[in-house]
Amino acid sequence: MKQNSSSRRVNEQARQVIAETLMFEFSDPRLSLITITGCEVSFDRAVCNVYYTTTPDRYEEAQEALERAGGRIRSLLAKTLSWRTSPELRFFLDKTVDEAEKIARALEHERRRSGDDVAESSDESDNLAAEE
Numbered sequence: 001m002k003q004n005s006s007s008r009r010v011n012e013q014a015r016q017v018i019a020e021t022l023m024f025e026f027s028d029p030r031l032s033l034i035t036i037t038g039c040e041v042s043f044d045r046a047v048c049n050v051y052y053t054t055t056p057d058r059y060e061e062a063q064e065a066l067e068r069a070g071g072r073i074r075s076l077l078a079k080t081l082s083w084r085t086s087p088e089l090r091f092f093l094d095k096t097v098d099e100a101e102k103i104a105r106a107l108e109h110e111r112r113r114s115g116d117d118v119a120e121s122s123d124e125s126d127n128l129a130a131e132e
Contacts, residue, residue, distance in 0.1 A: 007041070007043070010041050010045075011038065011039045011040055011041055012039075013081055014039040014041050014048055014050075014077060014081070014087075015036050015037075015038055015039040015050075017076070017077050017080045017081060018036050018039065018050060018073055018077060018089075019035075019036040021072075021073050021076050021077070021080075022034060022036065022069075022073070025072070025076060026069060026072075028065055028068075028069065030058075030061045030062060030064070030065035031062075031065050031066070031069060033054055033055065033058065034052050034053070034054045034062050034065075034066070035052060035053050035054070035097075036050060036051070036052050037051045037052060037053050037094045037096070037097070038050075038051040038094070039051070041087060042087070044085070045083055045084075045085050045087050046085060046087055046088065047087055047088050047090065048077070048087040048088070048089050048090070049090045049092060050066075050089055050090065050091050050092065051092050051093075051094040052066065052091060052092070052093065052094060053093070053094045053095070053096075053097045053098070056098060059093055062093075063091060063093065066091040067091065070089045070091070073089060074086050074087065074088070074089050077089075
């Protein structure tokens with residue numbers, strides 16, 4: 001879905017306000033270590049899909065805490081941005097960070113394995129050269 005600069009700006013404003021709200025307005029420890037990775041605000045600003053990430057062991061408690069805090073976040077979002085409507089907030093776990101880490105680990109493992117293969121073949125060619 002292609003976004004124009006206006007909707008990108010609205011999405012980024014929502015992301016920033018929600019992230020700051022979580023950092024400064026709540027004392028719930030379940031909301032710490034949650035990163036808001038993005039927002040998609042509908043054209044009419046009736047709905048805001050909020051994407052977040054946290055550590056895998058905290059997925060369920062983070063979702064519960066966000067759902068519980070949703071009303072207050074919604075109210076502060078509308079107040080801070082002076083929107084006429086207060087969008088319904090929908091929270092979605094963003095696993096792209098986890099997937100990127102898995103890929104990075106797999107690539108590192110493959111690089112090390114390939115490095116070992118190169119070192120072994122280099123040792124073999126050194127041994128062959130020494131025998132000649």
